[in-house]
Amino acid sequence: MSAETDDAGGETTVTITQQAASEAIQLIESEGLDTDKAGLRLFVQQGGCAGLSYGMRFDHEPEPDDAIVEQNGLRVFVDPASQNYIGGSRLQYEGGLQGAGFHVDNPNVVSECGCGESFRT
Template sequence: MSITLTEKAAAHVNRNLEKRGKGCGLRLGVRTTGCSGLAYELEYVDEPTADDQVFESNGIKVFVDPKSLAYLDGTELDFVREGLNEGFKFQNPNVKDECGCGESFRV
């Protein structure tokens, strides 16, 4: 089982953790929503929970709850700039289909 961050994603997370002045990593999860069924959730972690699975990639700890891990195993998180837009991009080998707007996916 693994979750990884590219160097660009790790640098972006690290900058934001420094700006916040607190936090020990990034939480990656999924929630039920959207036209395809699941959507990614990202948030900074101040206090991990007891059942979190913890992965470390490029110096950043990534926390994942056990239910989400089944959908996220093998995912690589990148940070990209496309024109005027920037944001995280998920390379998830489990995704079978995505909605047209790119906000949700199905496994």
């Protein structure tokens, strides 16, 4: 595996922190998926009080038109429509008293709802 690739034309769609990659890889392996082919799908969907929200799920393999970002051993798949909203974002894993989970730090966001679950670009 290479340290970083992006099949979206050279510009990195998303940066993946080491901790986020480690956490996601553990989850992928616990699902019995092959980390050489499978990955984390990061997408944007309609919803939330600000209009858009992030979605994540594990996929066995990328779709033909996906951008494939590979960093720190994790493959992240992003569909073309979502690339428009999350280009330049950073996927990180945060832990703490309020709970642990993945967080997308998106430089394209112009406003978020009060709870931080949805956004507008």
